[in-house]
Amino acid sequence: MPSMNLVLLISFLLFSIGVAGVLIRRNVLIILMCAELMLNAANLNLIAFARHSGTVAGQAFALMVMGLAAAEVAVGLAIVVALYRKKNSISVDEINLLKG
Amino acid sequence: MENLLLKIGQNLFLIFGLMALGGAAIMVAAKNAVHSVMGFLLAMLAMAGCYLCIGAEFMGVAQLLVYAGGIVVLFLFVVMLVELSKAKEKGVFQRQTPFALVLAGAGVVGFVGVFWKTIFGTSAQEALTLAPGLVNQGEKLGNAQMLSRGLFAEYLLPFEILSVILLVALVGAVVLAKTERV
Structure with a gap:
Protein backbone atom coordinates (compact mmCIF):
# COMPACT_ATOMS: atom_id res chain seq x y z
CA MET A 1 0.00 0.00 0.00
CA PRO A 2 1.58 3.31 -1.04
CA SER A 3 1.80 6.21 1.35
CA MET A 4 -0.69 9.03 1.10
CA ASN A 5 2.09 11.50 0.37
CA LEU A 6 3.05 9.69 -2.81
CA VAL A 7 -0.54 9.58 -4.03
CA LEU A 8 -1.04 13.27 -3.38
CA LEU A 9 2.23 14.20 -5.03
CA ILE A 10 1.56 12.19 -8.19
CA SER A 11 -1.96 13.52 -8.42
CA PHE A 12 -0.70 17.08 -8.04
CA LEU A 13 1.94 16.59 -10.72
CA LEU A 14 -0.66 15.17 -13.11
CA PHE A 15 -2.90 18.14 -12.43
CA SER A 16 -0.11 20.63 -13.10
CA ILE A 17 0.80 18.88 -16.36
CA GLY A 18 -2.86 19.24 -17.34
CA VAL A 19 -2.86 22.94 -16.48
CA ALA A 20 0.34 23.49 -18.45
CA GLY A 21 -1.16 21.66 -21.43
CA VAL A 22 -4.28 23.80 -21.38
CA LEU A 23 -2.15 26.92 -21.21
CA ILE A 24 0.39 26.16 -23.91
CA ARG A 25 -1.31 24.11 -26.62
CA ARG A 26 -3.18 25.53 -29.59
CA ASN A 27 -5.08 22.42 -30.60
CA VAL A 28 -8.58 22.28 -29.10
CA LEU A 29 -8.55 18.48 -28.96
CA ILE A 30 -5.42 18.41 -26.85
CA ILE A 31 -6.83 21.09 -24.56
CA LEU A 32 -9.87 18.83 -24.04
CA MET A 33 -7.60 15.90 -23.27
CA CYS A 34 -5.71 18.00 -20.73
CA ALA A 35 -9.00 18.88 -19.02
CA GLU A 36 -9.72 15.15 -18.82
CA LEU A 37 -6.32 14.62 -17.26
CA MET A 38 -7.07 17.21 -14.60
CA LEU A 39 -10.37 15.51 -13.78
CA ASN A 40 -8.50 12.23 -13.46
CA ALA A 41 -5.99 13.75 -11.07
CA ALA A 42 -8.85 14.95 -8.91
CA ASN A 43 -10.35 11.46 -9.08
CA LEU A 44 -7.13 9.95 -7.84
CA ASN A 45 -7.22 12.29 -4.86
CA LEU A 46 -10.84 11.43 -4.13
CA ILE A 47 -10.16 7.71 -4.20
CA ALA A 48 -7.08 8.07 -2.02
CA PHE A 49 -9.00 10.02 0.58
CA ALA A 50 -11.87 7.54 0.44
CA ARG A 51 -9.36 4.83 1.24
CA HIS A 52 -7.83 6.96 3.95
CA SER A 53 -11.10 7.69 5.71
CA GLY A 54 -12.48 4.20 5.26
CA THR A 55 -15.77 5.35 3.75
CA VAL A 56 -17.15 4.90 0.28
CA ALA A 57 -18.27 8.47 -0.38
CA GLY A 58 -15.10 9.45 -2.21
CA GLN A 59 -15.29 6.52 -4.57
CA ALA A 60 -18.96 7.15 -5.31
CA PHE A 61 -18.17 10.78 -6.06
CA ALA A 62 -15.23 9.79 -8.25
CA LEU A 63 -17.55 7.54 -10.25
CA MET A 64 -19.91 10.49 -10.75
CA VAL A 65 -17.00 12.67 -11.85
CA MET A 66 -16.11 9.97 -14.37
CA GLY A 67 -19.63 10.02 -15.79
CA LEU A 68 -19.58 13.79 -16.01
CA ALA A 69 -16.23 13.63 -17.77
CA ALA A 70 -17.73 11.30 -20.36
CA ALA A 71 -20.61 13.72 -20.92
CA GLU A 72 -18.17 16.60 -21.19
CA VAL A 73 -16.12 14.79 -23.80
CA ALA A 74 -19.20 14.00 -25.88
CA VAL A 75 -20.38 17.60 -25.93
CA GLY A 76 -16.87 19.01 -26.34
CA LEU A 77 -16.04 16.82 -29.29
CA ALA A 78 -19.36 17.69 -30.92
CA ILE A 79 -18.48 21.37 -30.49
CA VAL A 80 -15.05 20.71 -32.02
CA VAL A 81 -16.61 19.01 -35.04
CA ALA A 82 -19.11 21.85 -35.49
CA LEU A 83 -16.29 24.37 -35.16
CA TYR A 84 -14.24 22.54 -37.76
CA ARG A 85 -17.15 22.66 -40.18
CA LYS A 86 -17.49 26.38 -39.63
CA LYS A 87 -13.86 27.51 -39.55
CA ASN A 88 -11.99 24.64 -41.21
CA SER A 89 -9.49 24.74 -38.36
CA ILE A 90 -9.29 23.60 -34.76
CA SER A 91 -6.68 26.02 -33.54
CA VAL A 92 -7.80 28.14 -30.62
CA ASP A 93 -6.21 31.18 -32.26
CA GLU A 94 -8.94 31.08 -34.89
CA ILE A 95 -11.73 31.18 -32.32
CA ASN A 96 -11.83 34.91 -31.77
CA LEU A 97 -15.34 36.00 -32.64
CA LEU A 98 -15.94 37.56 -29.25
CA LYS A 99 -12.87 39.74 -29.67
CA GLY A 100 -14.70 41.73 -32.34
CA MET B 1 15.28 -12.20 -8.65
CA SER B 85 -3.00 18.64 -42.43
CA LYS B 86 -0.48 17.57 -39.85
CA ALA B 87 1.88 20.43 -40.52
CA LYS B 88 0.39 23.52 -38.96
CA GLU B 89 1.70 26.76 -40.34
CA LYS B 90 1.95 28.54 -37.01
CA GLY B 91 3.47 25.93 -34.75
CA VAL B 92 2.19 23.71 -32.00
CA PHE B 93 2.55 25.86 -28.93
CA GLN B 94 1.12 29.24 -28.06
CA ARG B 95 3.21 32.38 -28.29
CA GLN B 96 3.10 32.87 -24.56
CA THR B 97 4.44 29.39 -23.78
CA PRO B 98 7.46 30.62 -21.74
CA PHE B 99 5.22 32.77 -19.57
CA ALA B 100 2.79 29.89 -19.07
CA LEU B 101 5.59 27.50 -18.15
CA VAL B 102 7.04 30.01 -15.71
CA LEU B 103 3.58 30.45 -14.21
CA ALA B 104 3.03 26.71 -13.88
CA GLY B 105 6.49 26.35 -12.34
CA ALA B 106 5.67 29.10 -9.88
CA GLY B 107 2.46 27.27 -9.03
CA VAL B 108 4.40 24.06 -8.36
CA VAL B 109 6.92 25.91 -6.20
CA GLY B 110 4.15 27.66 -4.29
CA PHE B 111 2.26 24.45 -3.68
CA VAL B 112 5.34 22.62 -2.49
CA GLY B 113 6.23 25.57 -0.30
CA VAL B 114 2.84 25.64 1.34
CA PHE B 115 2.42 21.91 1.70
CA TRP B 116 6.07 21.07 2.33
CA LYS B 117 5.44 19.80 5.82
CA THR B 118 2.37 17.88 4.73
CA ILE B 119 4.11 16.11 1.91
CA PHE B 120 7.65 15.55 3.11
CA GLY B 121 7.68 16.29 6.83
CA THR B 122 8.17 13.45 9.24
CA SER B 123 5.44 14.67 11.56
CA ALA B 124 2.69 14.30 9.02
CA GLN B 125 3.94 11.00 7.65
CA GLU B 126 2.02 8.76 10.01
CA ALA B 127 -1.24 10.66 10.02
CA LEU B 128 -1.50 10.58 6.25
CA THR B 129 -0.35 7.05 5.60
CA LEU B 130 -3.06 4.93 4.09
CA ALA B 131 -4.16 2.45 6.70
CA PRO B 132 -5.64 -0.72 5.19
CA GLY B 133 -7.37 -1.61 8.44
CA LEU B 134 -9.42 1.57 8.32
CA VAL B 135 -11.87 0.18 5.80
CA ASN B 136 -14.31 -1.26 8.27
CA GLN B 137 -16.83 -3.27 6.33
CA GLY B 138 -14.97 -3.04 3.06
CA GLU B 139 -12.76 -6.01 3.62
CA LYS B 140 -15.53 -8.46 4.10
CA LEU B 141 -17.94 -6.91 1.63
CA GLY B 142 -15.63 -6.29 -1.29
CA ASN B 143 -15.08 -3.05 -3.13
CA ALA B 144 -17.86 -3.25 -5.72
CA GLN B 145 -20.46 -4.28 -3.16
CA MET B 146 -19.48 -1.48 -0.84
CA LEU B 147 -19.52 1.04 -3.65
CA SER B 148 -22.93 -0.10 -4.86
CA ARG B 149 -24.35 0.30 -1.37
CA GLY B 150 -23.02 3.82 -1.24
CA LEU B 151 -24.17 4.63 -4.74
CA PHE B 152 -27.65 3.16 -4.69
CA ALA B 153 -28.57 3.83 -1.07
CA GLU B 154 -26.89 6.95 0.24
CA TYR B 155 -26.19 8.79 -3.00
CA LEU B 156 -29.15 7.71 -5.08
CA LEU B 157 -30.33 11.22 -5.98
CA PRO B 158 -26.97 12.43 -7.37
CA PHE B 159 -26.71 9.20 -9.30
CA GLU B 160 -30.09 9.74 -10.93
CA ILE B 161 -29.25 13.36 -11.69
CA LEU B 162 -26.06 12.12 -13.33
CA SER B 163 -28.06 9.81 -15.56
CA VAL B 164 -30.25 12.72 -16.66
CA ILE B 165 -27.12 14.76 -17.38
CA LEU B 166 -25.77 11.94 -19.53
CA LEU B 167 -29.01 11.83 -21.50
CA VAL B 168 -28.92 15.61 -22.02
CA ALA B 169 -25.28 15.41 -23.12
CA LEU B 170 -26.16 12.65 -25.61
CA VAL B 171 -28.96 14.67 -27.18
CA GLY B 172 -26.82 17.80 -27.13
CA ALA B 173 -23.93 16.08 -28.85
CA VAL B 174 -26.20 14.80 -31.60
CA VAL B 175 -27.77 18.23 -32.10
CA LEU B 176 -24.42 20.00 -32.14
CA ALA B 177 -22.67 17.62 -34.50
CA LYS B 178 -25.39 17.10 -37.08
CA THR B 179 -25.27 18.92 -40.37
CA GLU B 180 -27.72 21.71 -40.99
CA ARG B 181 -29.13 20.42 -44.24
CA VAL B 182 -32.39 19.15 -42.77
Missing part, protein backbone atom coordinates in the same frame (compact mmCIF):
# COMPACT_ATOMS: atom_id res chain seq x y z
CA GLU B 2 12.65 -12.82 -6.03
CA ASN B 3 13.88 -9.79 -4.17
CA LEU B 4 13.50 -7.69 -7.28
CA LEU B 5 9.96 -8.93 -7.85
CA LEU B 6 9.10 -8.16 -4.25
CA LYS B 7 10.46 -4.65 -4.64
CA ILE B 8 8.44 -4.12 -7.81
CA GLY B 9 5.34 -5.37 -6.07
CA GLN B 10 5.87 -2.98 -3.21
CA ASN B 11 6.42 0.00 -5.47
CA LEU B 12 3.74 -0.79 -8.02
CA PHE B 13 1.88 2.45 -7.37
CA LEU B 14 5.03 4.47 -7.96
CA ILE B 15 5.66 2.67 -11.25
CA PHE B 16 2.12 3.24 -12.48
CA GLY B 17 2.23 6.85 -11.34
CA LEU B 18 5.45 7.50 -13.23
CA MET B 19 3.91 5.86 -16.29
CA ALA B 20 0.93 8.18 -15.99
CA LEU B 21 3.21 11.20 -15.70
CA GLY B 22 5.17 10.05 -18.75
CA GLY B 23 2.00 9.56 -20.76
CA ALA B 24 0.77 13.00 -19.76
CA ALA B 25 4.09 14.55 -20.77
CA ILE B 26 3.91 12.81 -24.16
CA MET B 27 0.36 14.08 -24.55
CA VAL B 28 1.32 17.68 -23.92
CA ALA B 29 4.57 17.67 -25.89
CA ALA B 30 3.73 15.61 -28.99
CA LYS B 31 3.46 17.47 -32.28
CA ASN B 32 1.21 14.94 -33.96
CA ALA B 33 -2.29 14.77 -32.49
CA VAL B 34 -2.44 10.98 -32.86
CA HIS B 35 0.69 10.67 -30.73
CA SER B 36 -0.99 12.91 -28.18
CA VAL B 37 -3.96 10.56 -28.05
CA MET B 38 -1.59 7.63 -27.56
CA GLY B 39 0.03 9.44 -24.65
CA PHE B 40 -3.43 10.07 -23.22
CA LEU B 41 -4.21 6.36 -23.57
CA LEU B 42 -1.00 5.45 -21.73
CA ALA B 43 -1.82 7.92 -18.96
CA MET B 44 -5.34 6.56 -18.56
CA LEU B 45 -4.19 2.93 -18.46
CA ALA B 46 -1.59 3.79 -15.86
CA MET B 47 -4.23 5.65 -13.83
CA ALA B 48 -6.35 2.50 -13.87
CA GLY B 49 -3.33 0.67 -12.48
CA CYS B 50 -3.00 3.33 -9.78
CA TYR B 51 -6.64 2.87 -8.79
CA LEU B 52 -6.12 -0.88 -8.54
CA CYS B 53 -3.06 -0.32 -6.37
CA ILE B 54 -4.90 1.80 -3.81
CA GLY B 55 -7.69 -0.69 -3.38
CA ALA B 56 -10.39 0.69 -5.66
CA GLU B 57 -10.91 -2.28 -7.93
CA PHE B 58 -14.25 -1.24 -9.33
CA MET B 59 -12.97 2.24 -10.15
CA GLY B 60 -9.95 0.76 -11.90
CA VAL B 61 -12.08 -1.41 -14.15
CA ALA B 62 -14.50 1.45 -14.76
CA GLN B 63 -11.54 3.64 -15.72
CA LEU B 64 -10.41 1.02 -18.21
CA LEU B 65 -13.87 0.69 -19.73
CA VAL B 66 -14.81 4.37 -19.84
CA TYR B 67 -11.51 5.97 -20.77
CA ALA B 68 -9.45 3.37 -22.62
CA GLY B 69 -12.53 1.83 -24.19
CA GLY B 70 -14.69 4.83 -24.92
CA ILE B 71 -13.15 8.24 -24.65
CA VAL B 72 -9.83 7.47 -26.33
CA VAL B 73 -11.63 5.92 -29.30
CA LEU B 74 -13.87 8.97 -29.52
CA PHE B 75 -10.84 11.26 -29.50
CA LEU B 76 -9.15 9.17 -32.18
CA PHE B 77 -12.25 9.36 -34.36
CA VAL B 78 -12.39 13.12 -34.07
CA VAL B 79 -8.65 13.48 -34.69
CA MET B 80 -8.96 11.48 -37.89
CA LEU B 81 -12.09 13.39 -38.86
CA VAL B 82 -10.61 16.80 -38.25
CA GLU B 83 -6.86 16.75 -38.46
CA LEU B 84 -6.36 16.91 -42.20
Whole structure:
Protein backbone atom coordinates (compact mmCIF):
# COMPACT_ATOMS: atom_id res chain seq x y z
CA MET A 1 0.00 0.00 0.00
CA PRO A 2 1.58 3.31 -1.04
CA SER A 3 1.80 6.21 1.35
CA MET A 4 -0.69 9.03 1.10
CA ASN A 5 2.09 11.50 0.37
CA LEU A 6 3.05 9.69 -2.81
CA VAL A 7 -0.54 9.58 -4.03
CA LEU A 8 -1.04 13.27 -3.38
CA LEU A 9 2.23 14.20 -5.03
CA ILE A 10 1.56 12.19 -8.19
CA SER A 11 -1.96 13.52 -8.42
CA PHE A 12 -0.70 17.08 -8.04
CA LEU A 13 1.94 16.59 -10.72
CA LEU A 14 -0.66 15.17 -13.11
CA PHE A 15 -2.90 18.14 -12.43
CA SER A 16 -0.11 20.63 -13.10
CA ILE A 17 0.80 18.88 -16.36
CA GLY A 18 -2.86 19.24 -17.34
CA VAL A 19 -2.86 22.94 -16.48
CA ALA A 20 0.34 23.49 -18.45
CA GLY A 21 -1.16 21.66 -21.43
CA VAL A 22 -4.28 23.80 -21.38
CA LEU A 23 -2.15 26.92 -21.21
CA ILE A 24 0.39 26.16 -23.91
CA ARG A 25 -1.31 24.11 -26.62
CA ARG A 26 -3.18 25.53 -29.59
CA ASN A 27 -5.08 22.42 -30.60
CA VAL A 28 -8.58 22.28 -29.10
CA LEU A 29 -8.55 18.48 -28.96
CA ILE A 30 -5.42 18.41 -26.85
CA ILE A 31 -6.83 21.09 -24.56
CA LEU A 32 -9.87 18.83 -24.04
CA MET A 33 -7.60 15.90 -23.27
CA CYS A 34 -5.71 18.00 -20.73
CA ALA A 35 -9.00 18.88 -19.02
CA GLU A 36 -9.72 15.15 -18.82
CA LEU A 37 -6.32 14.62 -17.26
CA MET A 38 -7.07 17.21 -14.60
CA LEU A 39 -10.37 15.51 -13.78
CA ASN A 40 -8.50 12.23 -13.46
CA ALA A 41 -5.99 13.75 -11.07
CA ALA A 42 -8.85 14.95 -8.91
CA ASN A 43 -10.35 11.46 -9.08
CA LEU A 44 -7.13 9.95 -7.84
CA ASN A 45 -7.22 12.29 -4.86
CA LEU A 46 -10.84 11.43 -4.13
CA ILE A 47 -10.16 7.71 -4.20
CA ALA A 48 -7.08 8.07 -2.02
CA PHE A 49 -9.00 10.02 0.58
CA ALA A 50 -11.87 7.54 0.44
CA ARG A 51 -9.36 4.83 1.24
CA HIS A 52 -7.83 6.96 3.95
CA SER A 53 -11.10 7.69 5.71
CA GLY A 54 -12.48 4.20 5.26
CA THR A 55 -15.77 5.35 3.75
CA VAL A 56 -17.15 4.90 0.28
CA ALA A 57 -18.27 8.47 -0.38
CA GLY A 58 -15.10 9.45 -2.21
CA GLN A 59 -15.29 6.52 -4.57
CA ALA A 60 -18.96 7.15 -5.31
CA PHE A 61 -18.17 10.78 -6.06
CA ALA A 62 -15.23 9.79 -8.25
CA LEU A 63 -17.55 7.54 -10.25
CA MET A 64 -19.91 10.49 -10.75
CA VAL A 65 -17.00 12.67 -11.85
CA MET A 66 -16.11 9.97 -14.37
CA GLY A 67 -19.63 10.02 -15.79
CA LEU A 68 -19.58 13.79 -16.01
CA ALA A 69 -16.23 13.63 -17.77
CA ALA A 70 -17.73 11.30 -20.36
CA ALA A 71 -20.61 13.72 -20.92
CA GLU A 72 -18.17 16.60 -21.19
CA VAL A 73 -16.12 14.79 -23.80
CA ALA A 74 -19.20 14.00 -25.88
CA VAL A 75 -20.38 17.60 -25.93
CA GLY A 76 -16.87 19.01 -26.34
CA LEU A 77 -16.04 16.82 -29.29
CA ALA A 78 -19.36 17.69 -30.92
CA ILE A 79 -18.48 21.37 -30.49
CA VAL A 80 -15.05 20.71 -32.02
CA VAL A 81 -16.61 19.01 -35.04
CA ALA A 82 -19.11 21.85 -35.49
CA LEU A 83 -16.29 24.37 -35.16
CA TYR A 84 -14.24 22.54 -37.76
CA ARG A 85 -17.15 22.66 -40.18
CA LYS A 86 -17.49 26.38 -39.63
CA LYS A 87 -13.86 27.51 -39.55
CA ASN A 88 -11.99 24.64 -41.21
CA SER A 89 -9.49 24.74 -38.36
CA ILE A 90 -9.29 23.60 -34.76
CA SER A 91 -6.68 26.02 -33.54
CA VAL A 92 -7.80 28.14 -30.62
CA ASP A 93 -6.21 31.18 -32.26
CA GLU A 94 -8.94 31.08 -34.89
CA ILE A 95 -11.73 31.18 -32.32
CA ASN A 96 -11.83 34.91 -31.77
CA LEU A 97 -15.34 36.00 -32.64
CA LEU A 98 -15.94 37.56 -29.25
CA LYS A 99 -12.87 39.74 -29.67
CA GLY A 100 -14.70 41.73 -32.34
CA MET B 1 15.28 -12.20 -8.65
CA GLU B 2 12.65 -12.82 -6.03
CA ASN B 3 13.88 -9.79 -4.17
CA LEU B 4 13.50 -7.69 -7.28
CA LEU B 5 9.96 -8.93 -7.85
CA LEU B 6 9.10 -8.16 -4.25
CA LYS B 7 10.46 -4.65 -4.64
CA ILE B 8 8.44 -4.12 -7.81
CA GLY B 9 5.34 -5.37 -6.07
CA GLN B 10 5.87 -2.98 -3.21
CA ASN B 11 6.42 0.00 -5.47
CA LEU B 12 3.74 -0.79 -8.02
CA PHE B 13 1.88 2.45 -7.37
CA LEU B 14 5.03 4.47 -7.96
CA ILE B 15 5.66 2.67 -11.25
CA PHE B 16 2.12 3.24 -12.48
CA GLY B 17 2.23 6.85 -11.34
CA LEU B 18 5.45 7.50 -13.23
CA MET B 19 3.91 5.86 -16.29
CA ALA B 20 0.93 8.18 -15.99
CA LEU B 21 3.21 11.20 -15.70
CA GLY B 22 5.17 10.05 -18.75
CA GLY B 23 2.00 9.56 -20.76
CA ALA B 24 0.77 13.00 -19.76
CA ALA B 25 4.09 14.55 -20.77
CA ILE B 26 3.91 12.81 -24.16
CA MET B 27 0.36 14.08 -24.55
CA VAL B 28 1.32 17.68 -23.92
CA ALA B 29 4.57 17.67 -25.89
CA ALA B 30 3.73 15.61 -28.99
CA LYS B 31 3.46 17.47 -32.28
CA ASN B 32 1.21 14.94 -33.96
CA ALA B 33 -2.29 14.77 -32.49
CA VAL B 34 -2.44 10.98 -32.86
CA HIS B 35 0.69 10.67 -30.73
CA SER B 36 -0.99 12.91 -28.18
CA VAL B 37 -3.96 10.56 -28.05
CA MET B 38 -1.59 7.63 -27.56
CA GLY B 39 0.03 9.44 -24.65
CA PHE B 40 -3.43 10.07 -23.22
CA LEU B 41 -4.21 6.36 -23.57
CA LEU B 42 -1.00 5.45 -21.73
CA ALA B 43 -1.82 7.92 -18.96
CA MET B 44 -5.34 6.56 -18.56
CA LEU B 45 -4.19 2.93 -18.46
CA ALA B 46 -1.59 3.79 -15.86
CA MET B 47 -4.23 5.65 -13.83
CA ALA B 48 -6.35 2.50 -13.87
CA GLY B 49 -3.33 0.67 -12.48
CA CYS B 50 -3.00 3.33 -9.78
CA TYR B 51 -6.64 2.87 -8.79
CA LEU B 52 -6.12 -0.88 -8.54
CA CYS B 53 -3.06 -0.32 -6.37
CA ILE B 54 -4.90 1.80 -3.81
CA GLY B 55 -7.69 -0.69 -3.38
CA ALA B 56 -10.39 0.69 -5.66
CA GLU B 57 -10.91 -2.28 -7.93
CA PHE B 58 -14.25 -1.24 -9.33
CA MET B 59 -12.97 2.24 -10.15
CA GLY B 60 -9.95 0.76 -11.90
CA VAL B 61 -12.08 -1.41 -14.15
CA ALA B 62 -14.50 1.45 -14.76
CA GLN B 63 -11.54 3.64 -15.72
CA LEU B 64 -10.41 1.02 -18.21
CA LEU B 65 -13.87 0.69 -19.73
CA VAL B 66 -14.81 4.37 -19.84
CA TYR B 67 -11.51 5.97 -20.77
CA ALA B 68 -9.45 3.37 -22.62
CA GLY B 69 -12.53 1.83 -24.19
CA GLY B 70 -14.69 4.83 -24.92
CA ILE B 71 -13.15 8.24 -24.65
CA VAL B 72 -9.83 7.47 -26.33
CA VAL B 73 -11.63 5.92 -29.30
CA LEU B 74 -13.87 8.97 -29.52
CA PHE B 75 -10.84 11.26 -29.50
CA LEU B 76 -9.15 9.17 -32.18
CA PHE B 77 -12.25 9.36 -34.36
CA VAL B 78 -12.39 13.12 -34.07
CA VAL B 79 -8.65 13.48 -34.69
CA MET B 80 -8.96 11.48 -37.89
CA LEU B 81 -12.09 13.39 -38.86
CA VAL B 82 -10.61 16.80 -38.25
CA GLU B 83 -6.86 16.75 -38.46
CA LEU B 84 -6.36 16.91 -42.20
CA SER B 85 -3.00 18.64 -42.43
CA LYS B 86 -0.48 17.57 -39.85
CA ALA B 87 1.88 20.43 -40.52
CA LYS B 88 0.39 23.52 -38.96
CA GLU B 89 1.70 26.76 -40.34
CA LYS B 90 1.95 28.54 -37.01
CA GLY B 91 3.47 25.93 -34.75
CA VAL B 92 2.19 23.71 -32.00
CA PHE B 93 2.55 25.86 -28.93
CA GLN B 94 1.12 29.24 -28.06
CA ARG B 95 3.21 32.38 -28.29
CA GLN B 96 3.10 32.87 -24.56
CA THR B 97 4.44 29.39 -23.78
CA PRO B 98 7.46 30.62 -21.74
CA PHE B 99 5.22 32.77 -19.57
CA ALA B 100 2.79 29.89 -19.07
CA LEU B 101 5.59 27.50 -18.15
CA VAL B 102 7.04 30.01 -15.71
CA LEU B 103 3.58 30.45 -14.21
CA ALA B 104 3.03 26.71 -13.88
CA GLY B 105 6.49 26.35 -12.34
CA ALA B 106 5.67 29.10 -9.88
CA GLY B 107 2.46 27.27 -9.03
CA VAL B 108 4.40 24.06 -8.36
CA VAL B 109 6.92 25.91 -6.20
CA GLY B 110 4.15 27.66 -4.29
CA PHE B 111 2.26 24.45 -3.68
CA VAL B 112 5.34 22.62 -2.49
CA GLY B 113 6.23 25.57 -0.30
CA VAL B 114 2.84 25.64 1.34
CA PHE B 115 2.42 21.91 1.70
CA TRP B 116 6.07 21.07 2.33
CA LYS B 117 5.44 19.80 5.82
CA THR B 118 2.37 17.88 4.73
CA ILE B 119 4.11 16.11 1.91
CA PHE B 120 7.65 15.55 3.11
CA GLY B 121 7.68 16.29 6.83
CA THR B 122 8.17 13.45 9.24
CA SER B 123 5.44 14.67 11.56
CA ALA B 124 2.69 14.30 9.02
CA GLN B 125 3.94 11.00 7.65
CA GLU B 126 2.02 8.76 10.01
CA ALA B 127 -1.24 10.66 10.02
CA LEU B 128 -1.50 10.58 6.25
CA THR B 129 -0.35 7.05 5.60
CA LEU B 130 -3.06 4.93 4.09
CA ALA B 131 -4.16 2.45 6.70
CA PRO B 132 -5.64 -0.72 5.19
CA GLY B 133 -7.37 -1.61 8.44
CA LEU B 134 -9.42 1.57 8.32
CA VAL B 135 -11.87 0.18 5.80
CA ASN B 136 -14.31 -1.26 8.27
CA GLN B 137 -16.83 -3.27 6.33
CA GLY B 138 -14.97 -3.04 3.06
CA GLU B 139 -12.76 -6.01 3.62
CA LYS B 140 -15.53 -8.46 4.10
CA LEU B 141 -17.94 -6.91 1.63
CA GLY B 142 -15.63 -6.29 -1.29
CA ASN B 143 -15.08 -3.05 -3.13
CA ALA B 144 -17.86 -3.25 -5.72
CA GLN B 145 -20.46 -4.28 -3.16
CA MET B 146 -19.48 -1.48 -0.84
CA LEU B 147 -19.52 1.04 -3.65
CA SER B 148 -22.93 -0.10 -4.86
CA ARG B 149 -24.35 0.30 -1.37
CA GLY B 150 -23.02 3.82 -1.24
CA LEU B 151 -24.17 4.63 -4.74
CA PHE B 152 -27.65 3.16 -4.69
CA ALA B 153 -28.57 3.83 -1.07
CA GLU B 154 -26.89 6.95 0.24
CA TYR B 155 -26.19 8.79 -3.00
CA LEU B 156 -29.15 7.71 -5.08
CA LEU B 157 -30.33 11.22 -5.98
CA PRO B 158 -26.97 12.43 -7.37
CA PHE B 159 -26.71 9.20 -9.30
CA GLU B 160 -30.09 9.74 -10.93
CA ILE B 161 -29.25 13.36 -11.69
CA LEU B 162 -26.06 12.12 -13.33
CA SER B 163 -28.06 9.81 -15.56
CA VAL B 164 -30.25 12.72 -16.66
CA ILE B 165 -27.12 14.76 -17.38
CA LEU B 166 -25.77 11.94 -19.53
CA LEU B 167 -29.01 11.83 -21.50
CA VAL B 168 -28.92 15.61 -22.02
CA ALA B 169 -25.28 15.41 -23.12
CA LEU B 170 -26.16 12.65 -25.61
CA VAL B 171 -28.96 14.67 -27.18
CA GLY B 172 -26.82 17.80 -27.13
CA ALA B 173 -23.93 16.08 -28.85
CA VAL B 174 -26.20 14.80 -31.60
CA VAL B 175 -27.77 18.23 -32.10
CA LEU B 176 -24.42 20.00 -32.14
CA ALA B 177 -22.67 17.62 -34.50
CA LYS B 178 -25.39 17.10 -37.08
CA THR B 179 -25.27 18.92 -40.37
CA GLU B 180 -27.72 21.71 -40.99
CA ARG B 181 -29.13 20.42 -44.24
CA VAL B 182 -32.39 19.15 -42.77
